[in-house]
Amino acid sequence: MKYYIKKILYLLATLIGVSFLVYAAFEIIPGDPALSKLGTDATPEALAALRHEMGLDRPFIVRYLSWLVECFKGNFGISLSYNRPVIAMIGDKLPITITLTVLSMVFTILISVPTAVLMAKYAKRTLDRTFYVADQVFMAVPSFFLGILLTYVFGMVLHWFKPGGYISYSKDFPGFIAYLIMPSVAIAVPKCAMSVKLLRASILEEADKEYVRTAYSRGNSTMQVMYRHVLKNAMIPLVTFWGMAVADMIAGSIVVEQVFGIPGLGRILLTSISNRDYPVVEAVIVLIAFVVCVMSLIVDILYKRIDPRMKRTDED
Amino acid sequence: MKIKSFVKRFFKKYHGFNFVCGLVICGIIFLAAFIAVFHTPYGSTEMNASLKFASPSFAHIFGCDNYGRDIFSRVLEGIRNTFFIALTTVFIGTFAGIVIGAGCGYYGGRLDHVLMRVNDALFAFPSVLLALVIISLLGPSSFNVTIALGIAFIPSFARIVRSEYKKQAALDYVQSAKLMGAGDLRIIFVHILPNILPVLMSSVMIGFNNAVLAEAGLSYLGIGVQPPNASLGRMLSEAQSYIFTAPWYALFPGLMIIIMVLGFSLLSEGISENS
Numbered sequence: 122m123k124y125y126i127k128k129i130l131y132l133l134a135t136l137i138g139v140s141f142l143v144y145a146a147f148e149i150i151p152g153d154p155a156l157s158k159l160g161t162d163a164t165p166e167a168l169a170a171l172r173h174e175m176g177l178d179r180p181f182i183v184r185y186l187s188w189l190v191e192c193f194k195g196n197f198g199i200s201l202s203y204n205r206p207v208i209a210m211i212g213d214k215l216p217i218t219i220t221l222t223v224l225s226m227v228f229t230i231l232i233s234v235p236t237a238v239l240m241a242k243y244a245k246r247t248l249d250r251t252f253y254v255a256d257q258v259f260m261a262v263p264s265f266f267l268g269i270l271l272t273y274v275f276g277m278v279l280h281w282f283k284p285g286g287y288i289s290y291s292k293d294f295p296g297f298i299a300y301l302i303m304p305s306v307a308i309a310v311p312k313c314a315m316s317v318k319l320l321r322a323s324i325l326e327e328a329d330k331e332y333v334r335t336a337y338s339r340g341n342s343t344m345q346v347m348y349r350h351v352l353k354n355a356m357i358p359l360v361t362f363w364g365m366a367v368a369d370m371i372a373g374s375i376v377v378e379q380v381f382g383i384p385g386l387g388r389i390l391l392t393s394i395s396n397r398d399y400p401v402v403e404a405v406i407v408l409i410a411f412v413v414c415v416m417s418l419i420v421d422i423l424y425k426r427i428d429p430r431m432k433r434t435d436e437d
Numbered sequence: 438m439k440i441k442s443f444v445k446r447f448f449k450k451y452h453g454f455n456f457v458c459g460l461v462i463c464g465i466i467f468l469a470a471f472i473a474v475f476h477t478p479y480g481s482t483e484m485n486a487s488l489k490f491a492s493p494s495f496a497h498i499f500g501c502d503n504y505g506r507d508i509f510s511r512v513l514e515g516i517r518n519t520f521f522i523a524l525t526t527v528f529i530g531t532f533a534g535i536v537i538g539a540g541c542g543y544y545g546g547r548l549d550h551v552l553m554r555v556n557d558a559l560f561a562f563p564s565v566l567l568a569l570v571i572i573s574l575l576g577p578s579s580f581n582v583t584i585a586l587g588i589a590f591i592p593s594f595a596r597i598v599r600s601e602y603k604k605q606a607a608l609d610y611v612q613s614a615k616l617m618g619a620g621d622l623r624i625i626f627v628h629i630l631p632n633i634l635p636v637l638m639s640s641v642m643i644g645f646n647n648a649v650l651a652e653a654g655l656s657y658l659g660i661g662v663q664p665p666n667a668s669l670g671r672m673l674s675e676a677q678s679y680i681f682t683a684p685w686y687a688l689f690p691g692l693m694i695i696i697m698v699l700g701f702s703l704l705s706e707g708i709s710e711n712s
Contacts, residue, residue, distance in 0.1 A: 135554075262695055263650050263654065402570070
């Protein structure tokens with residue numbers, strides 16, 4: 122219990138650190154939001170009034186703290202270019218990016234585990250060698266290029282889905298999920314190749330241990346031994362990798378969303394970067410940092426679930 | 438003579454399949470990048486309306502794009518740009534990473550603790566995203582992308598270097614060097630650094646790959662290399678609109694990215710499995 126409290130405190134500290142860095146970074150760059158809102162021919166009085174209204178005349182640290190307090194309440198300020206509350210702009214985009222990330226994660230796990238087991242079973246034989254070469258190639262494929270290839274092959278040649286035909290989740294949920302399958306495959310494949318490689322090595326390392334010999338001697342088949350005994354131990358390093366992969370998948374989804382024309386967090390981040398719409402950029406960054414931190418917390422908890430040995434070492 | 442024996446030793450140590458394949462691919466890529474500095478078959482911005490979407494032929498082996506520019510020349514220039522951006526990025530990341538990581542790992546103490554917490558916070562953050570934030574501050578250009586990616590890669594290098602220094606600092610040879618009166622800087626750079634070189638080399642290669650992929654991604658989003666300069670990522674985003682009429686336009690830049698990344702990942706694998 123104490124361990125979890127400590128972890129949650131770390132999470133909060135990290136988030137506050139990230140938010141401070143982001144806020145300070147946008148403070149340093151030249152440019153006056155009030156000036157850009159009113160234009161260069163504004164009277165000094167109007168400028169001063171607006172600056173006061175926007176709170177720009179207060180010292181930096183006061184502004185940061187009040188922004189932080191508002192963030193905790195769920196109010197991320199008002200977008201400079203759209204004049205709408207940031208939370209309203211982001212709120213309906215967040216589920217899209219999260220669904221995409223979760224789907225990619227599911228694909229990664231579903232594809233990589235059986236493949237790695239198969240490769241480990243036929244280790245150093247033709248099947249393993251072939252898969253190994255393919256795996257190396259897939260590791261090198263950028264997900265957005267894969268996205269373009271998938272659009273061409275499955276969208277334009279085979280007509281399995283309509284490229285650019287994104288369907289909103291509030292309109293047609295199954296259709297929405299169906300459209301996200303190809304993008305999530307594009308995000309998942311490079312990560313999947315990496316997991317296959319790690320998991321294969323990890324399984325082979327486990328395979329020499331005594332408990333595996335015991336399991337065989339009790340009459341289990343290779344697949345039974347693999348899935349019931351070996352995998353449990355071999356997965357431990359993979360959980361760490363998957364936890365870190367989530368962050369990369371979110372970053373990957375920003376690019377892949379552009380390939381498939383999905384209006385998720387990525388698009389809003391890119392447009393606000395080009396519009397220099399700082400409240401939105403800050404909010405998106407803090408939100409992504411939040412998701413990443415929560416993921417690493419979940420990984421820590423999972424770690425203890427699958428490896429009871431960790432419990433003892435940490436609580437001392 | 439000394440160099441010759443060094444080369445001999447090097448190849449005696451590294452001769453696995455992965456290493457040789459990686460070396461050949463990287464050699465070709467490096468040669469392509471080097472030649473593209475001085476010469477490309479056609480001008481990379483030379484337009485020719487009659488060759489619009491010309492399919493691959495002997496004159497234009499990768500075909501032509503929507504302005505009738507030779508894709509092979511543009512790919513060569515793209516490789517060159519990507520290669521140098523990735524190289525500079527890795528150089529910034531490694532250099533700063535070594536300084537920070539070595540200081541933290543060797544001295545330890547409170548500063549190490551604070552720096553590593555900051556580092557963990559940054560490390561948890563995807564480097565493409567970090568670069569995106571920095572570019573949004575500096576404005577899009579290929580120079581800024583290099584700086585942004587370089588900064589974004591510092592945390593991962595610092596982390597690796599620190600853990601290696603921590604391991605090495607406890608070993609006997611460091612203690613005896615200390616007893617012999619060697620200064621801290623001498624121990625850090627002359628005694629410990631050569632010992633962590635294999636680990637560092639392999640992570641530099643991986644870092645290079647990540648830099649290539651990140652640069653391609655950022656250029657694809659339109660915030661890396663600016664037109665009319667060629668970049669593999671940017672070519673892909675342009676090619677996407679014409680994928681039905683000219684699939685080769687998208688295919689070749691993409692394949693080049695894959696080959697480049699594959700070469701360096703094989704090299705990294707070869708180094709780490711033989712040392």
